[in-house]
Every structure is written in structure tokens, then in C-alpha cells.
Amino acid sequence: MTAKIINGREIAKEIRKKNFEKVTKLKSKHKVVPTITTIKIGKDPSSELYLKLRDNACKEVGINSIHLEFDESISEDKVINAINKLNSDVNIHGILIQYPVPNHISQDKLMSIIHPKKDVEGFNPYSMGRTLLGNEHVIPCTPLSVLTILEHENVDLKGEDVVIVNHSNIVGKPLAALLLNRNATVAVCHVFTKEIKQYTSKADILITAAGIPKLITKDHVKENAFVIDVGIVKTNEGICGDVDFNEVKEKAGRITPVPGGVGPVTIACSLKNMLKTYKNCLEGT
Numbered sequence: 001m002t003a004k005i006i007n008g009r010e011i012a013k014e015i016r017k018k019n020f021e022k023v024t025k026l027k028s029k030h031k032v033v034p035t036i037t038t039i040k041i042g043k044d045p046s047s048e049l050y051l052k053l054r055d056n057a058c059k060e061v062g063i064n065s066i067h068l069e070f071d072e073s074i075s076e077d078k079v080i081n082a083i084n085k086l087n088s089d090v091n092i093h094g095i096l097i098q099y100p101v102p103n104h105i106s107q108d109k110l111m112s113i114i115h116p117k118k119d120v121e122g123f124n125p126y127s128m129g130r131t132l133l134g135n136e137h138v139i140p141c142t143p144l145s146v147l148t149i150l151e152h153e154n155v156d157l158k159g160e161d162v163v164i165v166n167h168s169n170i171v172g173k174p175l176a177a178l179l180l181n182r183n184a185t186v187a188v189c190h191v192f193t194k195e196i197k198q199y200t201s202k203a204d205i206l207i208t209a210a211g212i213p214k215l216i217t218k219d220h221v222k223e224n225a226f227v228i229d230v231g232i233v234k235t236n237e238g239i240c241g242d243v244d245f246n247e248v249k250e251k252a253g254r255i256t257p258v259p260g261g262v263g264p265v266t267i268a269c270s271l272k273n274m275l276k277t278y279k280n281c282l283e284g285t
């Protein structure tokens with residue numbers, strides 16, 4: 001049986017439509033245009049496309065997206081000052097940082113000084129802590145995108161065996177907490193996991209974000225599993241994910257493609273978070 005292929009672009013379109021309606025209502029209530037600022041340090045060609053797509057999405061739903069660009073050599077202190085100014089600027093309703101940042105700047109420090117009410121990415125320790133405690137506030141966009149896809153497919157996570165291949169701060173760790181909050185049984189694999197197949201082959205839901213093409217073959221997947229491929233890798237043959245799509249789709253029950261799966265939903269989820277921080281700023285949390 002061939003798997004149902006999840007159309008992330010369609011899901012993203014639905015989210016954008018709902019967001020447009022919500023933004024329009026809030027704009028007419030408060031007479032303030034939601035404005036978010038992205039801090040860019042140096043040039044990273046791999047993030048340019050993502051930024052362009054996100055800016056287009058902002059435009060479509062009526063959010064004003066500003067870029068604050070710094071040279072690669074800027075000091076950490078100057079970036080911190082800029083964030084502090086944005087934190088206290090009443091005309092800015094959300095702050096994002098384009099990662100990666102240069103090595104002499106601490107990504108963790110930048111994440112921790114963005115005011116929680118303006119923290120679009122949900123990486124601030126306060127937002128992360130709330131996610132971990134089950135008192136979710138602003139959820140990081142990629143984990144939120146995975147949850148949105150599962151919700152869209154009406155998956156009841158209670159008691160499901162879920163395996164995540166990734167233990168990064170932006171994907172695997174918050175996602176594990178979010179799934180536990182919904183009473184799934186969660187295993188998290190990473191580079192030091194002895195034999196990932198032992199875990200992945202038992203998963204009702206397999207979520208992979210290693211960034212390694214064809215890491216997940218049909219032998220890694222349980223019959224009829226839901227396979228969500230978060231990985232994005234540029235290869236000579238184009239963009240692909242972690243999953244050997246052609247063979248795994250013959251075994252899985254549902255599968256997200258790359259491109260056209262998690263990626264567009266993540267951008268749409270970033271809009272959801274912008275709406276949340278806009279509301280935080282105007283109406284309080």
C-alpha cells in the first residue's frame with residue numbers, strides 16, 4: 001500500500017487564511033499594524049530563501065516585516081544593545097534572529113535576552129520552560145509545525161509510540177516535551193544512539209530531523225507508520241530530507257515529502273507565533 005502523502009503547502013495555505021482573518025480583526029480593534037523585526041548578522045545564503053518566503057507570507061497576512069542587518073564583524077554587545085532597544089520599542093511586536101550567527105556571538109545569550117512577550121521563535125528560556133512544564137505559551141516554530149500536521153491529520157497522540165531522530169534545542173528537545181504533554185510515549189535518538197533502527201522500527205509516528213539524506217530507509221520504518229521528515233538538505237539532485245522517500249512511502253501509512261511537507265507549515269507557524277506576540281504586546285499575556 002502506498003502512503004498518504006501529506007500536502008504541507010495546502011496546510012500552510014489554511015493557516016495563512018486563518019491568520020489573515022485574525023490579524024485583520026486585531027488590526028481594526030487596536031489600529032496598530034503588527035510589526036516584527038528580524039536581526040540578520042552577516043550573509044548566510046542558506047537562510048535567504050527562508051527569509052524571503054517568510055516575508056512573502058507576512059505580506060499576505062498583513063504583518064509588517066522589518067530586517068535589521070549587521071555586518072559579520074559586529075560585536076556581541078552591539079547586538080545585545082539592539083535587542084534591548086527592540087524590547088522596549090512599543091512599535092515592535094516581535095523579534096526574531098536569523099541563525100546561524102557568527103562564532104564570536106553566543107546564540108544562547110541572544111535567545112535569552114529577547115523579551116518573552118516578543119519572542120516569536122519561543123527559544124527564550126522562559127518560553128522553553130513553559131513548554132517543558134506543560135504550560136505552553138510560544139512554541140518553537142518547527143515543533144509547532146509537526147504538531148500542526150498531526151492535528152490536521154486528526155492523530156490522537158495519547159499512548160502513541162513516537163520516535164524523534166534529533167535532540168537539538170530547536171527541534172528534538174521542545175518537540176519531546178510537547179509530545180509528552182499530549183501523553184505520547186517518546187524516545188529521542190541522536191548521533192550517539194547505538195542502533196536507531198531498534199527504536200524507529202517500533203514507532204507509530206517517526207519524526208526525523210538529522211539533516212542526513214536517506215538516513216531513514218524502509219527497514220527503519222514500521223508498517224503503516226506516520227513518517228514526518230523535518231530534514232532539509234541541498235544535494236546535487238535538489239532539496240531532500242532524511243527519508244528515502246520512494247521506498248519508505250511504500251511501507252508507511254502517511255508521509256510528509258521534502259520539499260512541500262514540514263517546511264511550508266513551519267513558515268506558516270511562524271506567522272501564528274507573530275500573531276501571539278502581537279497580542280501579548282497589545283493585550284498582555
Ligand SMILES: NC(=O)c1ccc[n+]([C@@H]2O[C@H](COP(=O)([O-])OP(=O)(O)OC[C@H]3O[C@@H](n4cnc5c(N)ncnc54)[C@H](OP(=O)(O)O)[C@@H]3O)[C@@H](O)[C@H]2O)c1
Pocket residue numbers: 142145165166167168169170171172189190191192193196209210211212215230231232233262263264266267
Ligand atoms: N523543515 C523545517 O521547517 C526545518 C526547520 C528547522 C530545521 N530543519 C532541518 O532539520 C535538520 C535538523 O536541524 P537542527 O537545526 O536541529 O540541526 P542540528 O542541531 O544539527 O541537529 C541534528 C540532530 O540530528 C542528530 N543526528 C545527526 N546525524 C545523525 C545520525 N546519523 N543518526 C542519528 N541522529 C543524528 C544530531 O545528533 P548530535 O547532536 O548528537 O550530533 C542532532 O540531534 C536540518 O536538516 C535542518 O535543515 C528543518
